[in-house]
Amino acid sequence: GLFGPFLRLCINNWPITIAVTFLFVLTTVGMIGGGVITQVIFPDIDRDEVSISLVLPPGVRENVTEDLLIGIEDKIWSTNDKLSENSEKPIIQSIKRDIGSALGETGSHTGVLTVKILTGEERGELKSSTVSQVFREAIGLMPEAEKLVVGTRQLFCKAVNVSLTSKNLNDLLAVRDSLKTDLQNFSALTNITDNYVVGRREILIQLKNEAYL
DSSP: OOHHHHHHHHHHTHHHHHHHHHHHHHHHHHHHHTTSSOOOSSOOOOOSEEEEEEEOOTTOOHHHHHHHHHHHHHHHHTTHHHHTTTOSSOSEEEEEEEEEEETTEEEEEEEEEEEEEOOHHHHTTOOHHHHHHHHHHHHOOOTTOSEEEEEOOOSSOOSOOOOOOOSOHHHHHHHHHHHHHHHTTOTTOOOOOOOOOOOOOOOOOOOOGGGOO
16 A cells, blocks of 8 residues: 555655645645634524523412413414515424423423524525524513523533622522613623522421421
8 A cells, every 4th residue: 555655755755745734734724824724612503492491489370381482382383474585495494382391490480482494505695593593583572481492402501601609589580680781782692681580488387286296
């Protein structure tokens, strides 16, 4: 084979081998610096599905959650004609509804809609982020929702992550609400949520004296 003779040639002429290696490295670095070769550390991967996650106050019954999800689903379907104006096929292919888990919470008060859309090749220049924005505008505000997140699932960390700590819960919640209100003024930010979770409901029972043995 050619590998053995080539390896011996490189070893016997090691100064030239090292020089050529450094030349390739420097050329590559120069092409990256000059913009000939582009690079993205955390690429925004376009996906073929958009999820709508809904979290209501704990204790809400499953039928209430499902009714709200059905209402959101109807609004999503109503955008199909607008999204499909420049497409031979409908952009929205199907919608899957799941109840019981969303955004790290579980229970009858949580649910997710998974909207299957055309592949990137079939959609052309229509990005899933644009589709998410259309969905977000169609859904509008939902006062009954504690959390409502519309968008594709990202492999990497969130773009903005702010942590707050306090020994006083009321002060912490007040600062949280104020910060969320201020962040909503930035048009580049969407799906502004927090990870505060209300504890499960408890029933405190006090026994009568006759109950003790």
